[in-house]
Amino acid sequence: MLIRRLRDTADDRDAVLAVGRTAFADPAGRERAGVPRGGEQREVRERARVRHLVGTDPDGCWIAEQDGRPVGAVLAMRREGVWLLSLLAVVPEAQGKGLGRMLLERAGAYGRGCLRGMLCASPSPAAARRFRRAGFTLHPAMRLTGPVDRAGLLDPGGIPVHPGGPAQLHLLDSVDRRLRGAAHGVDHGFLLAHHEELLVADTLAGSGYCYRDGGAVALLAATSKRIATRLLREALARVPEGVDARVELLTAEQEWAVDVGMEVGLTLGTGGYLALHGMRPPMPYVPSPWFL
Structure with missing residues (x-):
């Protein structure tokens, strides 16, 4: 398993999108919190989001690869003393093996010294457990x-x-x-x-x-x-x-x-x-x- 910083390349941007699509796919057809909609326009915006954050916060953006295949990604940022998580995604076959925790630790290290933090979490019990163990208070959300x-x-x-x-x-x-x-x-x-x-x-x-x-x-x-x-x-x-x-x-x-x-x-x-x-x-x- 290799965890490395994201590069501002088309391949890395596409890899993050592929990980996100696979990680947040829901066979029951339900929508996950914080996953935008919009088809092709959404993908254009998501690629731009990855490039934006790699440019502004390179130390908060990481990708995990297994045998050259992307299996996880995290995007985090710092804004005036607040640490914010924009994305944490792990493909299903790599879940439950500690990869999400390792990616969160890499992104969290970028927020060292920040007194406040914000993120949105999916309804997944595993996600709730991970973020609660990381010290976050979970506020149930409505839409x-x-x-x-x-x-x-x-x-x-x-x-x-x-x-x-x-x-x-x-x-x-x-x-x-x-x-x-x-x-x-x-x-x-x-x-x-x-x-x-x-x-x-x-x-x-x-x-x-x-x-x-x-x-x-x-x-x-x-x-x-x-x-x-x-x-x-x-x-x-x-x-x-x-x-x-x-x-x-x-x-x-x-x-x-x-x-x-x-x-x-x-x-x-x-x-x-x-x-x-x-x-x-x-x-x-x-x-x-x-x-x-």
């Missing part, structure tokens, strides 16, 4: 899915929401620091490039932002529940007709989001965990599965 009932989108008024862009990066980082203790920093560049729209609210009473893509709310952060609610309603109003909405990784602290989802007819389900170390769930906040 909202389904078509948006436009009749439930009452005119909220009061808080203007407008499209954002690179000019708002300082505002976004300021909101991040207030909620999770660290800015997304360079990750906002990736999110801007690979999502359909950034929505921003900035008032004397507070600020917030939301990335959306098709029906997915990819990341939402705000300094108050009132602003977060306004942003989520706006994002759901912009979901195209015939496309299902999707809001994931909602812990019990995000009841404001659950209430909005139910008002517009979305279905509430469960899916995986938001796992945290040295911190409580940010609130009001909808994490990014990749950049949390």
Whole structure:
């Protein structure tokens, strides 16, 4: 077994994708928490995600090979004292042999000195056990899915929401620091490039932002529940007709989001965990599965 750092090559990027597809395939047809959807567009975005993290955090990105075949991969990052896990995947035939633990140890060493940590975990009992043993608190997560009932989108008024862009990066980082203790920093560049729209609210009473893509709310952060609610309603109003909405990784602290989802007819389900170390769930906040 060889565990080595990922290289910024097409072969290594494809190897990570292959490991992820195999590791998260579910024969029962259920979807795993934190595994984005979208076919070919998703693969393009996933390759870009691997290249982004190899460039920003090379010491947090590792791949495991057995006889030259990729069997495991891990992608981790550090942002202003917070360690974040973007991916941990092991192919089924290599599971149960300690490989996931070894990959997590390599990625975890990159976070040495960080006082806080965040990751999303699948519903797998083995994943829950691994992360709990690593010292993470597991917060069961919910998700909202389904078509948006436009009749439930009452005119909220009061808080203007407008499209954002690179000019708002300082505002976004300021909101991040207030909620999770660290800015997304360079990750906002990736999110801007690979999502359909950034929505921003900035008032004397507070600020917030939301990335959306098709029906997915990819990341939402705000300094108050009132602003977060306004942003989520706006994002759901912009979901195209015939496309299902999707809001994931909602812990019990995000009841404001659950209430909005139910008002517009979305279905509430469960899916995986938001796992945290040295911190409580940010609130009001909808994490990014990749950049949390």
